[in-house]
Amino acid sequence: MDVPSKTFTRAEVAKNNTEDSVWFVVDTVVYDVSEFLDAHPGGEAVLRQVAGTDATSAFYNLHRHEVLLKYKDLAIGTIEGEKQSIITTKPGELSLVPYAEPLWLTPAFKSPYFSPSHRRLQKAIREFTDLYITPEALEKERSGEWVSQELVERMSAAGVLHMRMGPGKHLHGVKLLGGAVDGKEFDYFHDMIMSQEQVRAACRGFQDGNLAGMIIGLTCILNFCKDPAMKKRISDEVFSGKKKICLAITEAFAGSDVAGLRTTAKKTPDGKHYIVNGTKKWITNGVFSDYFVTGVATDKGLSVLLIERGEGVETKAIKTSYSAAAGTTFITFDNVKVPVENLLGQENKGIYVILSNFNHERWTMACATIRYMRLVVEESLKWSHQRLVFSKRLIDQPVIRQKLAKMIALCESHQSWLETITYQMCNMSYADQAKHLGGPIGLLKMSATRAAHEIADESVQIWGGRGLTQTGMGRVIENFNRTYKFDAILGGAEEILGDLGVRQAMKNMPKAML
Numbered sequence: 001m002d003v004p005s006k007t008f009t010r011a012e013v014a015k016n017n018t019e020d021s022v023w024f025v026v027d028t029v030v031y032d033v034s035e036f037l038d039a040h041p042g043g044e045a046v047l048r049q050v051a052g053t054d055a056t057s058a059f060y061n062l063h064r065h066e067v068l069l070k071y072k073d074l075a076i077g078t079i080e081g082e083k084q085s086i087i088t089t090k091p092g093e094l095s096l097v098p099y100a101e102p103l104w105l106t107p108a109f110k111s112p113y114f115s116p117s118h119r120r121l122q123k124a125i126r127e128f129t130d131l132y133i134t135p136e137a138l139e140k141e142r143s144g145e146w147v148s149q150e151l152v153e154r155m156s157a158a159g160v161l162h163m164r165m166g167p168g169k170h171l172h173g174v175k176l177l178g179g180a181v182d183g184k185e186f187d188y189f190h191d192m193i194m195s196q197e198q199v200r201a202a203c204r205g206f207q208d209g210n211l212a213g214m215i216i217g218l219t220c221i222l223n224f225c226k227d228p229a230m231k232k233r234i235s236d237e238v239f240s241g242k243k244k245i246c247l248a249i250t251e252a253f254a255g256s257d258v259a260g261l262r263t264t265a266k267k268t269p270d271g272k273h274y275i276v277n278g279t280k281k282w283i284t285n286g287v288f289s290d291y292f293v294t295g296v297a298t299d300k301g302l303s304v305l306l307i308e309r310g311e312g313v314e315t316k317a318i319k320t321s322y323s324a325a326a327g328t329t330f331i332t333f334d335n336v337k338v339p340v341e342n343l344l345g346q347e348n349k350g351i352y353v354i355l356s357n358f359n360h361e362r363w364t365m366a367c368a369t370i371r372y373m374r375l376v377v378e379e380s381l382k383w384s385h386q387r388l389v390f391s392k393r394l395i396d397q398p399v400i401r402q403k404l405a406k407m408i409a410l411c412e413s414h415q416s417w418l419e420t421i422t423y424q425m426c427n428m429s430y431a432d433q434a435k436h437l438g439g440p441i442g443l444l445k446m447s448a449t450r451a452a453h454e455i456a457d458e459s460v461q462i463w464g465g466r467g468l469t470q471t472g473m474g475r476v477i478e479n480f481n482r483t484y485k486f487d488a489i490l491g492g493a494e495e496i497l498g499d500l501g502v503r504q505a506m507k508n509m510p511k512a513m514l
């Protein structure tokens with residue numbers, strides 16, 4: 001941490017233990033908190049108790065390191081001849097905590113999957129996330145406000161929005177994070193890196209609010225919009241950040257059971273429009289979206305329409321257990337007139353449009369859940385080394401080490417499985433992916449969220465009350481414990497995905513008795 005160059009002796013610090021002057025030392029840095037006593041969230045008395053002393057262990061027993069960075073103006077110098085021992089990670093740097101990074105990013109470990117361009121991208125997106133995404137995520141997760149236009153435009157200019165859609169032609173010719181990767185080379189490992197790095201902000205509501213609706217909504221436009229001019233117009237508007245898009249499938253009547261949708265689209269007698277009536281529920285980003293990729297019941301089945309915000313479209317926010325920053329929405333369509341050109345894919349065959357999205361969506365969710373689990377492991381390892389209970393560090397208690405062992409093992413096993421599946425995605429045609437990977441991806445997501453359940457449970461036990469407190473030391477643990485369930489439900493509930501995995505295996509069973 002950068003601090004004023006002035007130096008003091010410990011004897012000088014000790015003298016500042018008076019009514020008017022309260023100084024102490026944290027990691028060889030001298031703090032003058034005389035003017036901060038009233039403002040300290042933990043109260044004045046505790047600061048006075050450590051006045052004139054070295055308060056390093058007292059401080060780290062109660063605060064996250066980032067508190068010192070936020071209040072660095074209280075630092076007035078350092079202790080003469082002593083060196084800071086606490087490490088402040090700079091934006092973009094890797095963590096030094098064991099298991100805090102996946103094995104492929106851990107010095108001394110090798111991986112067959114990652115090329116120099118993957119490593120360049122990882123570095124660039126980590127720095128981008130640390131500098132721009134995390135600070136806004138922390139603020140918006142708390143306030144419940146939506147992602148700022150400034151961040152959207154910054155992500156657009158850096159090609160981050162484009163990359164979040166995964167590999168494809170939309171990346172060709174786009175400068176991606178200053179040239180970290182060529183759009184033509186971008187594969188599913190690059191895609192995995194993009195998902196996993198952005199999760200490190202540890203704000204699950206904002207993570208969805210940060211245009212998750214685009215990842216699942218715009219794909220349908222890129223793959224199924226029949227009119228090239230319309231496809232270009234919409235993708236340009238969304239990639240430039242001028243317009244927002246979301247996927248509107250689920251209803252109060254139908255969640256994972258998409259065949260039960262009750263929003264209807266009836267053709268006008270002149271055949272030029274559909275008239276849409278119905279409701280949609282739990283639609284991520286709906287409140288601030290301009291475009292709704294909407295599942296509707298047409299005369300002989302399910303269809304998908306692109307509906308623009310306009311007459312007859314109403315959106316209102318739904319309160320959920322994660323942040324309102326996600327923009328979770330209830331939508332009503334009341335006699336909305338939609339041109340027939342807005343049909344995506346074939347009429348009555350919308351199930352293919354919806355299904356074609358599922359594998360990538362579920363895989364992206366598995367990437368994110370697995371990375372968030374790792375963050376919980378990192379935080380818990382740090383905390384159990386820092387926290388003193390019954391005169392011992394938490395890590396010195398065997399029961400805590402057992403919990404950490406289980407958490408680490410769940411994390412590593414799921415990351416390895418994810419990488420194996422990602423490798424298959426890189427080496428299969430889109431059609432083969434649909435045929436062979438629906439089951440394995442469903443099982444991976446199901447298992448990842450079961451693991452998240454275990455990790456949330458064990459980590460809160462390690463953190464105690466702090467694991468239940470939204471600000472302060474346990475912020476990440478509290479956020480994870482409160483929100484991991486979103487991934488167990490969204491994009492297909494665990495039970496549905498488990499069943500899908502087994503049914504796909506049943507299909508492939510040899511017909512003969514074995």
Ligand code: HEM
Nearest residue numbers: 031041042046050055058059062063064067071074472473
């Ligand atoms: C430069 C020094 C310090 C700063 C900037 C600071 C700042 C803060 C902040 C922002 C919080 C709110 C919780 C959080 O966000 O982590 C807090 C809580 C607290 N602080 Fe400090 N603090 C400092 C030093 C100390 C010291 C030396 C002690 C004790 C010896 C202390 C005791 C507490 C306590 C007891 C709480 C409440 C903790 C809880 O609710 O778990 N603080 N402090």
